[in-house]
Amino acid sequence: xxxxxxxxxxxLSVLSGFFGVQSERNRERDFRNGRPLYYILTGxxxxxxxxxxxxxxxxWALSLAGV
Amino acid sequence: MGxxxxxxxxxxxxxxxxxxxxxxxxxxxxxxxxxxxxxSVFDLHMTIFWICVAIALVVFGVxxxxxxxxxxSRGAKAHxxxxxxxxxxxxxxxxxxxxxxxxxxxxxxxVQMYDTSEAELDVQITGYQWKWRxxxxxxxxxxxxNLSTPRxxxxxxxxxxxxxxxxxxxxxxxxxxxxxxxxLTSNDVIHSWWVPALAVKKDAIPGFINEAxxxxxxxxxxxxxxxxxxxxxxxxxxxVIEAVSKDDFNQWLADARVAEQAxxxxxxxxxxxxxxxxxxxxxxxxxxxxxxxxxxxxVPGAFPALKGSAVALGDVAAHIDIVLNGKxxxxxxxxxxxxxxxxxAAVITYERNAWGNSLGEAVSxxxxxxxxxxSTGEAEQ
Numbered sequence: 001x002x003x004x005x006x007x008x009x010x011x012l013s014v015l016s017g018f019f020g021v022q023s024e025r026n027r028e029r030d031f032r033n034g035r036p037l038y039y040i041l042t043g044x045x046x047x048x049x050x051x052x053x054x055x056x057x058x059x060w061a062l063s064l065a066g067v
Numbered sequence: 068m069g070x071x072x073x074x075x076x077x078x079x080x081x082x083x084x085x086x087x088x089x090x091x092x093x094x095x096x097x098x099x100x101x102x103x104x105x106x107s108v109f110d111l112h113m114t115i116f117w118i119c120v121a122i123a124l125v126v127f128g129v130x131x132x133x134x135x136x137x138x139x140s141r142g143a144k145a146h147x148x149x150x151x152x153x154x155x156x157x158x159x160x161x162x163x164x165x166x167x168x169x170x171x172x173x174x175x176x177x178v179q180m181y182d183t184s185e186a187e188l189d190v191q192i193t194g195y196q197w198k199w200r201x202x203x204x205x206x207x208x209x210x211x212x213n214l215s216t217p218r219x220x221x222x223x224x225x226x227x228x229x230x231x232x233x234x235x236x237x238x239x240x241x242x243x244x245x246x247x248x249x250x251l252t253s254n255d256v257i258h259s260w261w262v263p264a265l266a267v268k269k270d271a272i273p274g275f276i277n278e279a280x281x282x283x284x285x286x287x288x289x290x291x292x293x294x295x296x297x298x299x300x301x302x303x304x305x306x307v308i309e310a311v312s313k314d315d316f317n318q319w320l321a322d323a324r325v326a327e328q329a330x331x332x333x334x335x336x337x338x339x340x341x342x343x344x345x346x347x348x349x350x351x352x353x354x355x356x357x358x359x360x361x362x363x364x365x366v367p368g369a370f371p372a373l374k375g376s377a378v379a380l381g382d383v384a385a386h387i388d389i390v391l392n393g394k395x396x397x398x399x400x401x402x403x404x405x406x407x408x409x410x411x412a413a414v415i416t417y418e419r420n421a422w423g424n425s426l427g428e429a430v431s432x433x434x435x436x437x438x439x440x441x442s443t444g445e446a447e448q
Contacts, residue, residue, distance in 0.1 A: 021155040065178040 005034050014042045098263050101285045105266035107176045183278045186248030194258030194271035197300035212237045214303045233290040238309035242316035243283045251277040262291035283310040334408040334432035347417025350410045363422040374422040408436035
């Protein structure tokens with residue numbers, strides 16, 4: 001059985017990078033079996049979603065304020 | 068100010084009974100101000116302050132208790148472990164929750180502060196090195212507001228008065244209970260117009276117009292300062308607001324217009340050399356002495372001397388030109404919009420006849436008035 005991280009595990013690792021906390025077990029798994037390119041691409045995608053999220057949050061706050 | 072704080076703290080600590088009402092006079096805290104916005108800024112500040120106090124009590128409380136309870140003399144042994152993901156997640160999530168809880172009221176206040184719509188009065192505020200210019204855009208009235216603290220107080224030759232460096236020759240008069248929009252910009256470098264009682268602090272940037280607004284609830288005098296380091300006399304360009312009732316404001320506007328017409332009429336009559344010298348000295352001390360010094364000696368390398376200078380003793384047309392239009396690339400400003408024809412004539416006459424300069428000739432206000440007529444309006448738009 002291949003130990004390569006699944007898409008879901010890659011996503012969780014990137015999100016824990018955003019959060020700033022990662023368990024030592026997952027870190028070892030990622031560094032032993034993962035390919036950097038997947039993490040970079042997922043990271044860019046998540047960063048884009050974060051920006052869109054902030055924009056939507058601001059729009060929502062302003063619409064609440066009646067602007 | 069700093070000394071006053073030390074004295075306040077000293078007397079505060081000295082008194083064993085220090086009541087809540089007395090602490091209102093404590094100037095260490097932010098002012099609640101005199102507007103609804105300044106009130107909500109103050110409330111926000113206090114809310115966040117108490118949140119910080121609570122966090123400090125919990126964090127330091129747990130810390131001190133742990134240190135005391137697990138001390139070595141009671142045989143405590145350190146537990147060795149490297150990481151604990153659960154604890155790390157908890158101490159990351161708790162601050163996130165606290166920050167979001169702070170952001171909600173802060174956002175509401177910020178939205179309120181930025182809503183400059185539906186203003187009843189527009190005032191353009193322009194920063195200059197080192198004075199403020201106020202333009203009442205709807206009333207065709209504008210003037211400069213210069214520091215009026217006497218020079219001898221600044222140089223420690225006289226006792227400093229109560230409003231030392233916080234007093235000006237012309238107040239920014241504003242009506243109460245009126246939504247006023249401020250349009251801020253600058254003529255030279257970045258300044259910042261700051262009046263704590265209104266909770267307005269906004270940068271004045273050359274080439275940009277920043278907006279702020281206020282509704283003053285109570286009549287009174289409110290003082291402020293430039294809050295962006297802008298050069299040699301940054302600390303010498305205070306803001307003084309005089310908030311008055313709407314009726315008094317309209318009366319003041321009418322009076323200011325009459326005074327402006329009288330000033331224009333005065334330029335037409337014939338002035339003697341003595342009269343011009345007398346007024347010229349006052350204008351010089353107000354508008355020129357900050358750089359060229361009261362004795363006309365200037366500051367070598369920075370601001371040229373006027374005493375015995377080629378300009379002040381040379382061709383009068385060239386002298387008038389440099390005072391009216393400034394000199395580009397130097398700190399010498401254009402004074403054509405800053406001073407009236409009479410004031411310009413007086414100060415030029417003064418510079419040509421003071422401190423040993425003695426040409427004996429007067430520059431007439433009427434002569435300057437003719438030079439000013441082509442463009443007395445807004446130089447910058």
